Amino acid sequence: MATPESGATLESVATVAGVSRQTVSNVLNAPERVAPETRQRVEDAIRELRYRPNRSARSLRTRISRLVGYCVQPTPAGNLNPVLDRFVHAVTESAAEHGFHVLLFTAPAGTAGLDRYAELLAQRAVDGFVLADTVVADPRPGWLTEQGVPFVAFGRSWSGPDIGRWVDVDGAAGMTEAVEHLHALGHRRIAFIGWPEGSGVGDDRVAGYTAACLRLGLDPRVVRAEGGAETGRALAGALLDGDGAQEPPTALVCVSDESAYGALRALADRGLRPGEDVAVVGFDDTPAARLPGVDLTSLSQPIEQIGRESVLMLLGLLGVVETPPGPEHRLLRPSLVVRASSRPAVPPTEA
Amino acid sequence: MATPESGATLESVATVAGVSRQTVSNVLNAPERVAPETRQRVEDAIRELRYRPNRSARSLRTRISRLVGYCVQPTPAGNLNPVLDRFVHAVTESAAEHGFHVLLFTAPAGTAGLDRYAELLAQRAVDGFVLADTVVADPRPGWLTEQGVPFVAFGRSWSGPDIGRWVDVDGAAGMTEAVEHLHALGHRRIAFIGWPEGSGVGDDRVAGYTAACLRLGLDPRVVRAEGGAETGRALAGALLDGDGAQEPPTALVCVSDESAYGALRALADRGLRPGEDVAVVGFDDTPAARLPGVDLTSLSQPIEQIGRESVLMLLGLLGVVETPPGPEHRLLRPSLVVRASSRPAVPPTEA
DNA sequence: CTGAAAGCGCTTACAG
DNA sequence: CTGAAAGCGCTTACAG
Structure with a gap:
């Protein structure tokens, strides 16, 4: 029996089968x-010898490594949102379906x-990249495009x-879905706890909130500050205490779960x-949202789907799969996970 | 200027330098x-041409891929402990220091x-493996050893x-450190909320607790049930309500943060x-531990160090770095992060 | 349909 | 110290 290390080659398979290597x-x-x-x-x-083509030899010859590059960023300590674990898993699994x-x-x-x-490309170590942790004014998409390198980003270009x-x-x-959910429960004074303007992601989320409010x-009512639970706590506290001019909101939509945890704390205070x-309501559906005594309603990102679609797009670019005749972008809807923090309905405070 | 795609080779560098390829x-x-x-x-x-050796060609020749295999498991939904994000980052970074x-x-x-x-080995795609998510009776260490494949595991063999x-x-x-901390604060009735016997990790943790208690x-006093926050809540609740025979504990040491969050909820109830x-006190120092209103004292695992040491051991096995003349195992101490859940001291209830 | 030839880009003994 | 030769294991035109 051949062990993985036994080193069957095209040659040995040919000998056993009584044909030439090329066949x-x-x-x-x-x-x-x-x-x-x-x-x-x-x-x-092939079966008998447990033969598998040597990847290096194949890559050398075909000039295709069947490897996708992915840059792992250090997770900030205390990061509540372990999204990349799931993303990377989905990417890896989807890539494997095509031998990558x-x-x-x-x-x-x-x-x-x-x-x-550049180094990985010069070494011909990878055929393309999946980009994550994209930021405003990220230099990578422009540079990779310049170099003619195939890539797909998780996260759109927010500037330029x-x-x-x-x-x-x-x-x-x-x-928008969060606001509609709260409106359906009877809420009429719904405030938004956001980040300062200029973060693409934050601006996008507040825009959805604002549009829904206007339509309904x-x-x-938007308040903003640099993210963080303590910030959320302070912003929520100020809203709940009221400022004399406006009645306090009956519902808080938060730009992230992190802010929402702070808001929950402000309630408890x-x-x-x-x-x-x-x-x-929060955003990200972080693991802590489901803890007893937390039970935070939150928007869950379809991370696995994003991973799969990213790989498919990239393999399309590489000519490995049929490129679907779709657009160059895919915008996927998060889904609202309703928990106790937005139940039961607060009776409407205004007719 | 050479672009990453320009494809400088040993040959072209030799021509420019006026020497042979071998030189x-x-x-x-x-x-x-x-x-x-x-x-x-x-x-x-080399600098002028931005030359980098083609990885496939080099691997084909040397029979070394300079790649370490790592298997990503799907993260269970709601997993509170995003430890692998950090582990993988540390592994990647350490490996890069040696061209891996x-x-x-x-x-x-x-x-x-x-x-x-086996497939990756047959393809000669990797030189060895870093194993994570090891479980009791994990078949991988035995099989890899049989095959003569270099590997290092995050997590010891708990059986066999x-x-x-x-x-x-x-x-x-x-x-042990957790118990000593609580003892120093004046606690004398310290209970342990654990998992059922048979999980290597859980048994190890309870052993440390028990030993410390006996020494002090x-x-x-150990109660056990399948993990989960709701379970922790129930176990803690029963302890706090007392059973007539024993006075309720003044401190709870939990086998995981997950259990500890449940215990905190039982307190709130x-x-x-x-x-x-x-x-x-919990174990893992999960991100939610630092949230306002949670502030859970917990044991933090030195994940980055584990990642670095794993890579170093593996590269030692591969002959890439000097093998330190140490043992085949490394046991690293977690560090206690003290937060409000174990402060201020409860006055001792018994003299 | 099948096989002989060339070559992907490198490294490793081995002569000179 | 430097260079000619062989070969790692594959694939891709190209003859037969």
Whole structure:
């Protein structure tokens, strides 16, 4: 029995099957060229020897590595949103369906990191990249396009021209759904706890909130500060305490779960019950949202789908799969996971 | 200017430098064999052409892929402990310091997944593996050892003979530290909320707790049930309500943060204040532990260090780095992160 | 349909 | 110290 290390080659398979190396190669790469009985003999030999083509030899010859580059960023300590674990898994699994694997590397953020991408390309180590952790004014899409390198980004270009292919979450649509959900429960004073202007993601989410409010005839009310749970707590606290001019909101839509956890804390500080006295909705559906005593309603991103679609787009670019005749972008809707923080309905405070 | 795609080769570098291909190769792999001025000329040419050796060609020749295999498991939905994000980053970064990259793949759990490992080996796609998500009776260490494949596991073998190299967290030491911390705060009735017997990790942690109690003259009191926050809530609730025979504990040490979040909820259910009325300690230092209103004391695993040490051990096995003359195992201590859930001290309830 | 030839880009003994 | 030769394992035209 051949062990994985036994090192069957095209040559040894050919000998066993009584054909030439090329015929074995043809069975692998162009089976229709080989007569059925010959093919059968070769396939038997392959099975018997547990033969697998040497990846390096194949890559050297075809100039295709069947490797997709993915840059892992250091997870910030205390990051609540372990989205990339799931994303990377989905990417890896989808890639495997087409004989591709994922090559991980690290790189500094910004322009300084481009060298690492260049090095992998110079080494012909990868055929293309899946980009994550995209930021406003990310230099990578432009640079990769310049170099003619296939890539797909998780996250659209938020500034400048819209370069390259991407898959992203429709944050605006998610926030619209959150507002509609709260409106249906009877809420009429729904405030938004957001980030400062200028973050693409945050601006997108607040836009969805505002649009929904206007469509439903509600007054949008947006407060902003740099993210963080303590910030959310402070912003929510100020809203709940009121400022004399405006009545406090009965529902808080938060740009992230992180802010929402702060908002929940602000409720607790004041003896208010989430869902009963004031509704709270977050974004990301982080793991802590489902904990007993938290039970936060939140928008869940379709991460697995984003991973799959990213790979499909990239393999289309590489000519490995039929490119679907679709657009260069895919915007996927998050889904609202309703938990106790927005139940039961608060009785409408205004007729 | 050479673009990454321009495809400088050993040949083109040799032409520019006016030497033969072999000399260029020597500059790269055995610079001491080349005369200084020749070397300089070659290095200039390399820089000018932005030359990088083709990885496939090099691998084909040397039979070393400079790739480490890592299997990504699907993250269970709602998993609170995004440890692998950090682990993978540390592994990738450490590997890069020695010219290695990480190749990601997926595989079913258990014996069924061994095929994927075998396939990568047959393809000569990787030189070895870093194993994570190790479980009791994991078939991988034994199988890889049989095949003579280099690997290092994050997590020791909990059953059967202790096979291969591993790096792990000293859960027992962590729990001992937790008990000592609580004892120093004045607690004398410290209970442990654990998992059912038979999980290596859980047994290790409870052992550390028990040992510390006995050493400090405290009565160990262990309750167990399948993990989960709701379970922790129920177990903690029963302890806090007392059973007539024993006074309720003043501190709860939990086998995981997940259980601890449930315990915190049990406190809240009874109007008890964490840290003031009853202390709670978890394990994993999950991101939610630092949220306002949670503030859970917990044991933090030195994940980055585990990743680095795993890579170093593996590269030692591969002969890439000097193998430190140490043992085949490394047991690293977690560190206690003290937060409000174990502060301020509860006055000792018994003299 | 099948097989002999060339070559992908590198490294490793081995002569000179 | 430097260079000519062989070969890693594959695929791709191209003859037969």
